[in-house]
Amino acid sequence: MHYFFRKAEHARWQRQESKRHILRSQLGFNEVTPSRPKACVGCANYHGMAYGYSREARTTLICGFHPHGWQSDTTCPDWCGAH
Known part of the structure; x- marks a missing residue:
């Protein structure tokens, strides 16, 4: 059961990171250190x-x-x- 919660949390985190990456590329944040x-x-x-x-x-x-x-x-x- 604990495995499924970790898997769902990781999937949520991955979606957020993907959205941030897209947003940064669209808004010109490619110069991020x-x-x-x-x-x-x-x-x-x-x-x-x-x-x-x-x-x-x-x-x-x-x-x-x-x-x-x-x-x-x-x-x-x-x-x-x-x-």
Whole structure:
């Protein structure tokens, strides 16, 4: 039963994100700053999905190596170009 509630919540969230994406493209919000960390641009290990049941509890998983993203100014040692 809990599975169906999570599935419905995810479908609702996906619809909202789709509507926001369409609205931004129509209104000229293409210049929105990217949420991807600079160290992760072009990396094949980037995941970037948010997990959690509420907005307050939701966290973004950046990648499997560095869940909160690479925290140093140096180049990420696990960076891998897209294949």
